[in-house]
Amino acid sequence: SRAPRTVTVTGAAGNIGYALLFRIAAGGMLGPDTPVRLRLLEIPAALRAAEGTAMELADAAFPLLADVEVTDDPAVAFDGVQHAMLVGARPRTKGMERGDLLEANGGIFGPQGRAINDHAADDVRVVVVGNPANTNALIAAAHAPDVPAERFTALTRLDHNRAVAQLAARAGVAVTDVAGVTIWGNHSATQFPDLTHARVRVDGGWRPALEVVDPAWAAEEFVPRVAKRGAEIIEVRGASSAASAASAAVDHMRDWTLGTDAGADGTGTDAAQPGAGTDAGPRWTSAAVVSDGSYEVPEGLISSFPVTSDGGAAWRIVPGLAPDESLLPGTGGRLAATVAELEAERDAVRGLGLL
Ligand code: NAX
Numbered sequence: 001s002r003a004p005r006t007v008t009v010t011g012a013a014g015n016i017g018y019a020l021l022f023r024i025a026a027g028g029m030l031g032p033d034t035p036v037r038l039r040l041l042e043i044p045a046a047l048r049a050a051e052g053t054a055m056e057l058a059d060a061a062f063p064l065l066a067d068v069e070v071t072d073d074p075a076v077a078f079d080g081v082q083h084a085m086l087v088g089a090r091p092r093t094k095g096m097e098r099g100d101l102l103e104a105n106g107g108i109f110g111p112q113g114r115a116i117n118d119h120a121a122d123d124v125r126v127v128v129v130g131n132p133a134n135t136n137a138l139i140a141a142a143h144a145p146d147v148p149a150e151r152f153t154a155l156t157r158l159d160h161n162r163a164v165a166q167l168a169a170r171a172g173v174a175v176t177d178v179a180g181v182t183i184w185g186n187h188s189a190t191q192f193p194d195l196t197h198a199r200v201r202v203d204g205g206w207r208p209a210l211e212v213v214d215p216a217w218a219a220e221e222f223v224p225r226v227a228k229r230g231a232e233i234i235e236v237r238g239a240s241s242a243a244s245a246a247s248a249a250v251d252h253m254r255d256w257t258l259g260t261d262a263g264a265d266g267t268g269t270d271a272a273q274p275g276a277g278t279d280a281g282p283r284w285t286s287a288a289v290v291s292d293g294s295y296e297v298p299e300g301l302i303s304s305f306p307v308t309s310d311g312g313a314a315w316r317i318v319p320g321l322a323p324d325e326s327l328l329p330g331t332g333g334r335l336a337a338t339v340a341e342l343e344a345e346r347d348a349v350r351g352l353g354l355l
Contacts, residue, residue, distance in 0.1 A: 004035040004066040006121065008081040010112065011088025012040035012070070013049035015239065016129060019246035020085065021053060025062040029250045030083070030257065035066040041077035041088065042070070074115035081120045083253055086112060086140065089130025099348060102135065106354035109136040113143030113152075120147065123313065127252050128154045129245060133187045134288050134302045135345040141290070141302070142355045149300075150314035153256070154288035156191070156304040158241065158248035159183045163193040163226045167200070170213050170222070177201035180209070182306040182321060183226075183286035184295075185338025186345075191304065192334040193226040196324045210327050219330045255285055259311035284308050284318045295322060295335070301342050 007024055011017050017040075023029060024036055038057070042050040047070060054068045071077050078084065090104035109128070116124060124147060128137040133154035141152035160183045168175045180199045184192040195218045198209035210218060225232075233241045260283060284306040291297040294305065294317045307315040325332035349355055 002034050004037045005030055005082050006037045006039065006080045007083040007085065008039040008041060008077050009085045009087060010041040010077070011086075011130060013042050013046040013053060014088060015242035016087050016245045016249070017050075018053060019243040020087065020249055021057060022060065023246060023250050025057055025060065025065045027062075027064045029254050031254075032064075035064045037067040038065065038069070039077045039079075039081065040068065040070045041074060042072055043088070044072050047072055074112050075119055078112070078115045078119045081116065082123055082125070083257070084116060084120065084124060084126040085129065085249055085253065086126060086136070087129045087249070089136060091131075099352070102132070102345065102349050102354070103352050105130070105132065105136050106139050106349060106352060109139040110143045110354060113140030116140065117144035117146050124151055125253065125256055125313070126152045127249060127256075128152070129249055131187070132345060134304075134342055135349055137288065137302045138346060139349060139354050148313070149290045152290065152302065153252070153315065154187060154302055154304075155245075155249055155252055156183045156187050156286050156288050157252040158245050159187060159191055159193060159226060159229075159304075160286035161244070161248050161251065162229045163195075163222075166222055166226055167195065167198060167209060167213065170217065171200045171202070171209070173200055173202065178209070179206070179283060181286070182284070182323075183304045184323065184335045185304055186342050187288065187304070188338075188341065189227045189231075190334075190338040190341045191227050192323065192331065192338055193223055194323045194328070194331075194335075195222065196327050197306075197321050215328060219328045223328075223331065223334075251285075252287060256287070256309045256315060257311060260285055260308045261310075284321075287315055289315045289317065292317065294319065297339050298343065301339065301346060303339060303342055 040050045050070045092101045137152045137154040141149045163181045168178045180197045182194045199206045200209045200212045287307045288304040291301045293299040297303045306318040
C-alpha cells in the first residue's frame with residue numbers, strides 16, 4: 001500500500017466530526033489503498049470527548065488507520081497536514097449579531113490559517129465546512145500568504161447533492177441518472193441551485209432536465225427547497241445535518257484529490273458525477289473556490305461554481321455554464337444577489353480587521 005496521508009479534522013468531537021472521522025478511517029475519502037493518519041483538533045473543553053472518539057476509532061480496527069492524535073494546539077494538529085477539514089466553528093447563538101458571529105469565527109479561522117501556513121505539507125488542500133463557510137475560508141486563506149489561495153475552498157457539495165437528490169426524485173430517476181447541476185454563490189439561503197444546464201437520463205438517453213421536469217417547479221419549489229433544506233432537516237430531525245454534511249465533505253475532498261472522473265476507483269459511487277456514460281456530456285460538481293473573475297464574480301471571493309478536478313492542486317471552474325433566466329423564469333439576478341451577500345460578508349470581516 002501507499003504512504004499514509006495526513007488528514008486533520010477540526011471540531012472533531014462535534015456531530016459532523018463524529019460521522020466524518022469513521023468514513024475517512026474506513027478509506028471512503030482517499031481510497032482503499034491509502035492509509036491515513038488522523039489529527040483531531042478540538043477546544044480544551046471538548047478534548048476529552050475527542051479522546052473518546054479516538055478510542056472508538058481504535059476499537060473499529062480500521063486496516064487503513066495508521067495513527068490518531070488528539071490535540072488542542074493548531075500547530076500540532078496541522079503539522080504536515082495534506083487534507084484539512086475545517087469543521088469546528090462558532091455557531092450563532094440567540095441574540096448574536098452578524099458582526100459578533102463573523103468576529104468570533106475570525107478568532108478561529110485566522111489562527112488556523114496561520115497554522116496551516118506555517119506547518120502544512122506543500123500539497124495541502126483545505127475545505128471549510130464550519131459556517132459561514134465561504135467567509136471563514138476567505139479569512140483562513142488571508143492568514144496563509146505562503147499557501148496558494150486556490151488551496152482554500154468551502155463546502156457547497158451538500159447543497160449540490162441535495163439538488164441532485166431533489167431533481168432525481170422529481171424526475172423519477174436514480175441519482176446516477178442526473179448530471180449538470182450547479183450551486184452558485186454562498187452556502188446560505190441566498191445560494192442559487194441552477195438546473196439550466198442539468199440533464200436527466202430517461203430511457204437510456206440524456207435529455208435537458210427542464211424538458212423532463214416543469215420549469216415552474218424548478219424555479220418556484222426546487223430552488224427554495226434546496227436553499228432551505230438545512231432548516232427543514234433541523235425541523236424534522238431535531239438536529240442539524242450531520243451525516244449528510246460529512247458525506248459531502250468526503251465527496252468534495254475525494255473528487256478534488258482523485259479527480260472528478262475517478263468515480264470508478266473503488267471509493268464508492270458518486271451521485272453527482274454519474275454515469276460512466278460518455279453521452280452524459282461534460283461532467284462537473286459544485287465547490288466554493290476562489291474566483292478568478294469568472295461569471296462576473298469579483299476576483300478573490302470564495303464562491304460556489306461548477307468545477308472539475310483532474311487530481312491536481314486546484315479545482316478548475318468550468319466555463320460556458322451561465323444561468324439562463326429564459327429557461328428558469330424568475331431566477332434572474334439570483335446569482336448577483338448571492339455574490340452581493342458574499343461581498344457584504346467580506347467587507348464586514350475586512351472592517352473588523354480579519355482580512
Ligand atoms: P457541533 O457544534 O456539533 O460541533 C462543532 C465542534 O467544533 C464542537 O465540538 C466544538 O467544540 C468544536 N470547535 C469550536 N471551536 C473550535 C476550534 N477553534 N478548534 C477546534 N474545534 C472547535 O457542530 P456540527 O453539527 O458538527 O457542525 C459544525 C459546523 O458545520 C457548523 O458551523 C455548522 O453550521 C456547519 N455546517 C456546514 C454545512 C455545509 O454544508 N457547509 C452543513 C452542515 C453544518 O450546518
